[in-house]
Amino acid sequence: GAGVSQSPRYKVAKRGQDVALRCDPISGHVSLFWYQQALGQGPEFLTYFQNEAQLDKSGLPSDRFFAERPEGSVSTLKIQRTQQEDSAVYLCASSPRQGTDTQYFGPGTRLTVL
Amino acid sequence: KQEVTQIPAALSVPEGENLVLNCSFTDSAIYNLQWFRQDPGKGLTSLLLIQSSQREQTSGRLNASLDKSSGRSTLYIAASQPGDSATYLCAVSHTGTASKLTFGTGTRLQVTL
Numbered sequence: 001g002a003g004v005s006q007s008p009r010y011k012v013a014k015r016g017q018d019v020a021l022r023c024d025p026i027s028g029h030v031s032l033f034w035y036q037q038a039l040g041q042g043p044e045f046l047t048y049f050q051n052e053a054q055l056d057k058s059g060l061p062s063d064r065f066f067a068e069r070p071e072g073s074v075s076t077l078k079i080q081r082t083q084q085e086d087s088a089v090y091l092c093a094s095s096p097r098q099g100t101d102t103q104y105f106g107p108g109t110r111l112t113v114l
Numbered sequence: 115k116q117e118v119t120q121i122p123a124a125l126s127v128p129e130g131e132n133l134v135l136n137c138s139f140t141d142s143a144i145y146n147l148q149w150f151r152q153d154p155g156k157g158l159t160s161l162l163l164i165q166s167s168q169r170e171q172t173s174g175r176l177n178a179s180l181d182k183s184s185g186r187s188t189l190y191i192a193a194s195q196p197g198d199s200a201t202y203l204c205a206v207s208h209t210g211t212a213s214k215l216t217f218g219t220g221t222r223l224q225v226t227l
Contacts (some may be wrong), residue, residue: 004157022200031213042118042203042217043158056213102148104213105157 004106012112013082021077021109025094032075033103035066035091043091049075050098070092082113091106116141116208120218127194128226135189135221137204142182145207149178149189152201152220161202162189194225 005024025032033038035043036059045059051072060067063081069075079086081113089108095101117140127133137147146165150158162171162178164187170179177190187204201222205215 019198033213033215035215035217040219042219043207043215045214045216046215050213059214093158098213102160102163103158105150107157 002103004092004094006090006106007102008109009107010110010112014114015083017079017082018078019082019111021079021090021111022107023075023092024105025092026077026096026104027073028096029094030072031095031101031103032069032095033093033095034075034077035093036061037089037091037108039088045092046077046090054100075109082111084113087111087113091113116144116206116216118204118206118216118218120202120204120221122221123222124222126224126226128217129194129196131194131225132190132192133194133223135191135202135204135223137187137189137218139185139187139206139216141208142181142185143208145189147178147180147204147206148174148215149187150203150205152203158203191223194223196225196227199224 007022034046037043046055047067049069064080066078091108093103093105095103115143148163149161164171165216175192180187203220205217211221
């Protein structure tokens with residue numbers, strides 16, 4: 001079956017632009033996660049959804065970052081007024097039930113802010 | 115705050131060798147520990163998940179152990195192959211916030227012919 005997909009795979013933005021990153025989880029998966037991975041580092045947690053409810057957004061680095069999952073399936077991570085330090089790979093993961101299950105990761109979106 | 119450390123940061127071995135990757139974490143109140151593999155330009159693939167009540171898990175040539183009290187886990191790879199070349203990441207979920215994974219920085223493994 002289809003895995004987690006993310007689009008776009010690569011995004012180049014000028015500093016100050018807004019960007020939107022999309023995640024399509026595995027069909028039927030209840031939980032969805034966003035992580036940020038800087039070059040040479042491990043992924044860092046950003047936010048977690050159970051269905052459409054955002055249960056944990058403690059990892060979002062600033063109020064420029066916003067995530068939504070309005071119908072409990074597709075999710076969008078939006079970054080407003082991008083800055084160079086936002087350059088990273090943004091990974092999305094989903095899991096079948098609650099967040100303690102194995103997480104299945106997408107290929108990521110590489111964001112470069114110039 | 116949970117901190118996860120992996121050593122070595124990079125490792126190069128000839129094909130056929132057995133090897134051990136190490137992971138340590140500062141807070142033993144974990145829910146589970148996972149080992150992932152990451153290939154360049156790709157997402158993470160889960161290799162093994164060990165619940166906090168377990169001591170080890172095995173899958174093929176991979177064996178992961180967990181010593182929660184000492185805050186350590188090891189990933190043992192037997193008879194390494196060039197296809198094992200990748201970055202290996204360990205991650206823990208914490209009791210009480212079980213949905214959130216805290217990752218180490220990874221070990222970059224190269225298996226040479």
